[in-house]
Amino acid sequence: MKYLIRDDEMGFLIKNGKFERLLTPGKYSFFTKRGYEVQVVNATGEVKSNIPFEILEKDETFKKSVVRYDIDKNQIGFVYVNGNLIGVTNKGTYVYWNLFEKIEMKVFTMDGYRIPDEITKDMIQFIPAKYYTKVVVYQGQIGHVYVNKVLSEKLESGLYYYWNVVREITADTVDMRWRELNVAGQEILTRDKVGIRLNMVVNFRITDAEKYLSDRTNMEEQLYSFVQMVSREMIGNYKLDEILERRDEIGELMNKRLIEAENDFCVELKNFGIKDIILPGEIREIMNTVLVAEKKAQANVIERREEVASTRSLMNTAKLMDENKTLFQLKKLEYLERICNRVGEISVSGKGDLIEQLSQLI
Structure with missing residues (x-):
């Protein structure tokens, strides 16, 4: 063949x-x-x-x-x-x-757990995904790499690759930047038994990432609950009028109380504040009525004060004209001038003084 x-x-x-x-x-x-x-x-x-x-x-x-x-x-x-x-x-x-x-x-070799720098990103894309673990740590985060569930390495922001052929590789990232926690619509009973709702805010950032990962789960939820408890504990000691008048002072006291628990939550806290105090409808109507009454009373006081001042001014003017005939004549001429400006035509006779004739018109 x-x-x-x-x-x-x-x-x-x-x-x-x-x-x-x-x-x-x-x-x-x-x-x-x-x-x-x-x-x-x-x-x-x-x-x-x-x-x-x-x-x-x-x-x-x-x-x-x-x-x-x-x-x-x-x-x-x-x-x-x-x-x-x-x-x-x-x-x-x-x-x-x-x-x-x-x-x-x-x-x-894949004996070491970190993929060496000689293996570039272009090379890594050919490696089957089951052979390696990719860890991305973004700006403002800290990464923790665990080899067989034991903490092995802390990472700054960057991109990292690890072999997981003969070992188990897991990773966690923690955001270390400042964040805002809003605690909204908290219903609290004041000391004088008035139910109010508060909207509060506090800024926080994680300070100990390792302790946070080992000691805490759902930290934000736990911090939220803690702010709730502190607000109910402290606001409940004040009457409604005190809360409205001393709002900033009470906010400062609550801020200090929260800061005392920073280490427990592995965080730093600052800028706690009471954003809104929401009153029941009936209380709002009563307070609006009181406010309107206060404003009316203030307006009446101002009106009476102006009337007294006007009367006093007229009395002083009359006294001066009574004591000074020349001033009295000047005042008469001033009023005659105002009248003449509003009259289209005035007829006078040739008898007598002109000023006297005009004066008789008043």
């Missing part, structure tokens, strides 16, 4: 089920009746054959035409073809044709 092996192919000559030798490109003829068989394979990429490599490598031509890489169980290999990364390999023996393409493999 005739066989044609092209330039990008190789052939395995087999006789009676046993590998004889490697056939290079060319034309061949073998008698199948004598047990000859030829397996023609592509001579690029990985060698694909059901013949064990240990048998194939006894042929010198085959041995010179391939490269072999052995990867242990804790290793990973990055395969390059003509300088381009095409994939990764794990435990096993890999044989590649090295005739028309340049095959290289970079082998790294």
Whole structure:
């Protein structure tokens, strides 16, 4: 039987089920009746054959035409073809044709838990996800990496990769930035048995990330509950009028009370404040009525004060004119001028003084 092996192919000559030798490109003829068989394979990429490599490598031509890489169980290999990364390999023996393409493999151990910097992001994207753990720590956060549930490393902001082939890798991140906690609509009974609602706010940031992770779960919820309890405890000691009048002072006292518990919550607290005091509808109506009455009373006082001042001014003016005839005459002329400005035509006779005649018109 005739066989044609092209330039990008190789052939395995087999006789009676046993590998004889490697056939290079060319034309061949073998008698199948004598047990000859030829397996023609592509001579690029990985060698694909059901013949064990240990048998194939006894042929010198085959041995010179391939490269072999052995990867242990804790290793990973990055395969390059003509300088381009095409994939990764794990435990096993890999044989590649090295005739028309340049095959290289970079082998790294996975014994250490941190993926080394020599393995770039472009290389990592070829690694199966089950082999590594990706940890992202954003700006303002602190990361904690646990190897087999034991804290191993603290991380600043950045991107990190860890092998998890022979170990369990877990990670937590903690936001260390200032945040605002709003405690809204808290119903509280004052000392004089008036039910009010408060909206409060406090700023906080975590100060001890490690203790926070080990001692606390749902810290924000716990802090929220603590602010609720403190507000009910302290506001309940004041009457409604006192709360309205001393709002800022009470807020400062509550802020001090919260700061005393900072270490328990692994946080720093500041700027606590009572944003809103919401009164029941009936109380609001009563207070509005009182406010209107107070404003009316203030307006009446001001009105009476102005009337008294006006009367006093008129009395002083009359007294001056009574004592000073010249001033009295000037005042008369002033009023006559005002009257004349409003009259279109005035008729007078030639008898008597003009001023006297005009005065008689008043």
